[in-house]
Amino acid sequence: MTKRSLIRRATAAAAAATGALVLAACGGNGNDSGAAHTGHNATTPSASASAPARQGEHNAADVTFAQGMIPHHQQAIEMADLAATRAESAEVKKLADEIKKAQDPEIKTLSGWLTSWGEQVPADGEGHSGHDMSGMMTAEEMKQLESSSGKAFDTAFLKLMVKHHEGAVAMAKSEQSEGAYQPAKDMAAAIITSQSAEIARMNALLDKS
Template identity: 45%
Template sequence: MKITNVAGAATTLVAALVLTACGGGDPAGSATPASSAPAPAGATAPGAPVSAEHNQADIAFAQRMIPHHQQAVEMSKLATDRAGSDDVRRLATEIEQAQSPEMAQMRGFLAAWGAPESGGMHGMDHGGMDHGDMAGMMTPEQMRQLEQAGGAEFDRMFLEMMIAHHEGAVQMAQTELAGGVNPEARALAQEIVDAQETEITEMRGLLG
């Protein structure tokens, strides 16, 4: 009887160990599907579909805002080794990081609509042509002066020029909001208004 009890206990122990091993594998097995579930990243991914609905105001907004943003990016890059203030350098970096993706987004709009980027406008190479017909754009001479400045002088010129540049962008974005019909273009225009009005306030504060 004693041997039988020991054998029975051993059998029970083995069964318990088997059940424990099986039970220990279940959580890991159930966790695998959860951990491998795809993240919902497509909603805001670059290159998302663009609504076909658009009008001439939408096209003009993208065609004009691309070179406008490009000049702002060029101005911001100058701050890397010319700005005297860390605040100006930081702001310039933020402007560049915000507006470069927006340019890509607007190029996507135009491609989806089958519209050219230039819109038949000349002198958009930023290499010496005058953009005076576009709100807030700096002239080639103003850009040369900014390139030659440094330290506190650069900071002052950059802030004054970028305030005017942002005011022009806000004006162009408000024109899109008033006349455009494409939902993505209108959403971008509102983002530009909100972001650049905030930056205008910050830049005025830095000017004192």
């Protein structure tokens, strides 16, 4: 009985020790796994959330730029449309056509950004109400342009469009310095480059007239 009792006790002790080791191992794995899992969860969502946030990050300056540039471009296109039937200079007509081709796609892009941001997209034709923006024509100036033709139109168009472009360049520079959305800042840079070049062309045409 004594030997059997000792054997039983030894077996029980061994089993208990083995069980304790198993539990410790499982507990350790569970803790390690939990820590790793928790760490993984903490990292993955933030990484996945920060990636689109970086791509779509925008601020109030970006919204102002988009909402201001849309009617600004719309008015420039309206002015350019007049050149097709009123301008005398082939160079003025060519410039007007280039302005339309450049700015119409930008309006679509700007509108798409505002929609994706949940912001209001200016309605077509709001250019007349936005004459307080930099370089915008007043309703009276637009009427004067509409009523002119030939060389008088060419001169008025060039002078007004220089002023209009200068306003767009100023708006684009503000976006570059204050905006956060990289595609908008890239567009602003393109506007500064292209419209500054067009201002130089228009001033050269004015010098000839």
